[in-house]
Amino acid sequence: MTKVLCVAEKPSISKAVAGHLAGGQFTTRSTSNQYIKNYCFRYDFGPPWGECEVVMTAVIGHLTNIDFAPGYKNWSHPPPFTLFDAPVITLVADDKKAIAKNIQDQARYAQALFIWTDCDREGEHIGSEIRDSAKKGNARIQVKRARFSNIERAHILNAARNLRDLDERQANAVNARFALDLRTGAAFTRFLTTNLRPLGGPIAEAMISYGSCQFPTLGFIVDQYFKVRNFVSEDFWSIKISHKKDGLNATFSWGRVRLFDRPSVTILFEKCLGAKQAKVTKVQAKDTKKWRPLPLTTVELQKMATRFLRMTGQQAMTVAEQLYNKGFISYPRTETDRFDRGIDLRALVQKQTQDNRWGDFAQNLVDGAFKQPREGTHDDKAHPPIHPVTYVASTALNDNERQLYEFVVRRFLACCADDARGKATDIEIEYGVEKFHAHGVIVLQRNYLDVYPYENWTNSAELPHFTLGETFTPTEANMTEGKTTPPSYLTEADLIALMDANGIGTDATMAEHIEKIQVRGYVQVVDSAVQQPDQVVDNADIEDVPASRGGRGSRGGRGGRGGQGRAVGRGGRRGVKVFVPTQLGVALIQGFDGMNLETSLSKPFLRKEMELKMKLICEGRMTQEQFLRESIHQYRAAFDQSMEQLDVLKAACRRYIFQQ
DNA sequence: GCAAGGTC
Secondary structure: OEEEEEEEOOHHHHHHHHHHHHOOOOEEEEOOOOOOEEEEEEEEOOOOOOEEEEEEEEOOOOOEEEEEOHHHOOOOOOOHHHHHOOOEEEEEOHHHHHHHHHHHHHHHOOOEEEEEOOOOHHHHHHHHHHHHHHHHHOOOOEEEEOOOOOOOHHHHHHHHHOOEOOOHHHHHHHHHHHHHHHHHHHHHHHHHHHHHHHHOHHHOOOOOOOOOOHHHHHHHHHHHHHHHHOOOOOEEEEEEEEEEEOOEEEEEEEOOOOEOOHHHHHHHHHHHHHHOOEEEEEEEEEEEEEOOOOOEOHHHHHHHHHHHOOOOHHHHHHHHHHHHHOOOEOOOOOOOOOOOOOOOHHHHHHOOOOOOOOHHHHHHHHHHHOOOOOOOOOOOOOOOOEOEOOOOOHHHOOHHHHHHHHHHHHHHHHHOOOOEEEEEEEEEEEEOOEEEEEEEEEEEEOHHHHOOOOOOOOOOOOOOOOOOOOEEOOOEEEEEEEEOOOOOOEEHHHHHHHHHHHOOOOOOOHHHHHHHHHHOOOEEEEEHHHHOOOOOOOOHHHOOOOOOOOOOOOOOOOOOOOOOOOOOOOOOOOOOEEEEEOHHHHHHHHHHHHOOOOOOOOOOHHHHHHHHHHHHHHOOOOOHHHHHHHHHHHHHHHHHHHHHOHHHHHHHHHHHHOOO
């Protein structure tokens, strides 16, 4: 009988797949790694394999790592620039040796190796590592790969009958990234650390690292810092009308919103008052709805956890992993925001009916209110959206686990419920020559909102009844004045959103990068209520520094970030944690920006370009060698310029760290 | 002692 070795990317998958293939009939053998088990069973893979004796096992992520050859361990000799073309070696990490050995040993007895790693780029690369280990034990072993994106039984059985080949290109793309990140990271880190430490003071013993993800992340925070500091507040004036009728109040806002010139507003306001009567020019009532949320991705989970659960992204991921490892929720690292049609969502909803917090809501879904969730546009083809897989009572969980599990469940139930529905009314009036409008919503059916307290429909005010052509004298008409407010610093949710939009890091690593730049002393987390108040137009010395994205508060300045932020009052949001750069963080970004490198290291573009080139490798339109030649050349040029202009960097450090 | 990517 054909003997087959199956290897998954993580222990949980090997267990789940073995369970499906063996139909529960397998024997378990432990290995010398405490997390890895070998599952033995029989399975018919169909032609050409037929009935096989199977050993199913796993790795724990990547098996190997790359490093420089021994002659390049010293930080100053040979000089860092040599790292751009120093020889690198691939090694099995110490803590992975037993895992690699297990695969090598098992391969000896097998005619075929079936790889069950995640179906993404990293998974393809891990597959190639598994293959290399297996071939050390059995050079002639045949290698195949299963393609699957969830661990539903039917899906897994289908994958087992339709084995493919490993995608060498994707593995190569990952190889290329590894090599480039190592060379650039090590070269710049050694260069910065050895050259800036002599300046003394707080950085005398600091490790000053560069990384293709940590620097752009720091860049976002420094950018925002200058946007806040360079913000110039402007006075504006507006007109507000309100009218009481039938015991209800309607507030009308001005068609021009606001103007930055007081005399003009005064004249317009007086014209309004002179008209005495306002006339209703439009009455529109229409059905409206507030959309239920999309299925949950990692990025969204982190954003929500930092906003509503008082956790950092890093904590949220740790807790999510615990819940996943205990079998309560699905795999927590996913970019996918759409469920495969094959997944039995109703069955998952059913499991939640026993809870005394959301059980009734779940029961109502089961009884007919269930709606197939909305489908987002992201699909990593490796994992489904995050969802609860079994019910767990809150008493079996610790505080953080309970909170996060509750969020995952509520989010899932909200996805499977109907949109909230309401009636929106828009009233437009003319008062003198000026137009004003009022908008009101009445919520008719809360639907998903009943199970999802993280959202509400708050702008819902019921308007009095108006008829077209009706005239009235407003109860109140006022000229108001205000000041544009500065944008606020980035919250962790903002930062994660920026990283996501710019392709910095992956779902699994974003939180780590944010953590890293704190550990390095580049940024700090502070309470926005403490930081915010005095951030308007002080420090004339940096007045001339252009904020790179968006610039100063524009006329009508919305006080948002990138156009999508909430307008935040001058006092900031009390208790909200925000990121501000340290003097070192500002010095590094200003220093690098001051050197005017052809390719900026503090902006996300370089990383984006690398992602693009990795895609080209995957599509066969670029080779790994070509990628490395071009990218290394590019970074090498930036490195040479940095060496030449080291003084600019040092000056920035002196200026920001020593205030000279 | 350096990166970023897996996963425990």
